[in-house]
């Protein structure tokens with residue numbers, strides 16, 4: 564917890580080359596969703612892929628947000644077929660987030676995974692991913708029109724059916740909600756120990772939680788960080804995450 568009483572929430576970065584230099588970057592919308600949605604203080608966690616001691620940050624953080632990203636998890640992490648030439652990967656992010664997700668959940672730190680972060684959580688629990696949902700044949704279109712304005716790309720795309728008794732259903736209080744959809748990959752085999760929280764109308768798992776987690780551990784395939792305060796469902800999800808982070812902070816002796 565920061566001195567102002569705000570929970571400290573780690574937000575994982577992606578690697579990107581800008582000019583000749585490699586940078587660690589985080590989309591501003593993720594940082595703002597921590598500030599305005601979870602009411603926390605965001606701290607960027609670099610994805611350096613080097614052997615940094617994870618314990619050093621876990622002891623100081625009250626929650627971790629695993630962000631979305633245009634890059635895909637390398638398929639060797641889930642024994643998937645080699646991806647198509649030119650596929651955007653971020654091996655240093657994989658090397659950072661996959662062990663961090665497990666360590667954070669084991670340590671009872673609230674964890675929230677969005678899109679790539681949701682897919683990473685599935686992989687950590689032994690699940691696998693479809694690399695191109697649109698090639699599977701049984702799914703509706705889940706990706707965005709990249710030429711459309713951002714408000715259209717991240718606008719409402721389809722309904723999700725929330726599982727009764729789940730964390731999301733409790734947070735929202737209704738059986739259904741409307742979400743955006745900005746992904747080409749998706750859950751093929753659900754990881755062991757993950758319980759579905761929401762399904763798309765085509766049956767795709769759109770959200771899950773970790774069954775035996777000591778604390779909030781939720782992944783969602785959509786992007787609730789997008790203009791979080793303008794969408795009551797997205798706000799409710801971030802409020803539940805923020806509440807778990809504040810509770811964690813209040814129970815730590817530091």
Ligand SMILES: N[C@@H](CCC(=O)NCCCC(=O)O)C(=O)O
Pocket residue numbers: 590630631632633634635677678679680745746747748749786
């Ligand atoms: N690359 C994966 C994950 C999709 C994802 O996280 N998209 C986010 C795009 C950028 C952002 O909004 O942060 C897939 O295609 O399924």
